[in-house]
Amino acid sequence: NSFCTLLAFAMNGTIIDTLAKVAEVYRSNGVVYRYKAYRTAIDTIKGLDFEITSADQVKGLKGIGKGMIDKIAEILRTGALQQEKDVTSDPVNQALRLFTSVHGIGPVLARQLVEQGYRTLEDLKAAHLPPAARMGLAHYEDGKERIPFAEVEDHLAHMRQLMHGAVDPALIPVVCGSHRRLGPTSGDVDVLLTQPLSHSQAASKYVYLRLVVKALRDAGYVP
DNA sequence: GGGACCACGCATCGCT
């Protein structure tokens, strides 16, 4: 519950943060399964209702095997994880993490860019980038912006208006994602569009998509 | 030991 989350047990927090750092490095290097393994272990620790004082306490829990036990033990013993210090201080890893945080740049492209000598987002402006990555870079700061709850409401109202008027009055926009869970802010707005009669109109499968995109485009939502 | 670990759209590649 939020109570536990709020005053997270200090040592658990250290463990979680440390493992998350290492996980992030793996992710930005394209080592997806190892990344996922870390995430699983992290989620398990996040769910604990007690503070870890000995690695044995989490032995056997989901996603925690020998490797994680050893890392947790080291963190408990020394207050930190040497592996974490090593990987995060490496300049190449730092660049990889930075680049892969750009929408449209994954581990492979990031690696190529680093090999070409690029290190900062400023550098990337001069790089040859695929359209998607170019777009991600141009909107990098904006993409990190959070959307206040009230603003999401405005977007939804606008959306309903658009769907009703320009597409099909029967279309029902359903909110999903963080906003539906009443989060104070959202990173994006997830909307599911349903049409009660669509089951009997299989042939019109793609029609709505085009209409919806056009409506959003005319409204200035999409370029 | 050794393989699975999410599914899918889009771009690109190699082959015919």
Added chain:
DNA sequence: AGCGATGCGTG
């Protein structure tokens, strides 16, 4: 040009 395979990135 057409098609499956592969690589890459995303939610």
Added chain:
DNA sequence: GTCCC
């Protein structure tokens, strides 16, 4: 890295 056959 962890899990499972």
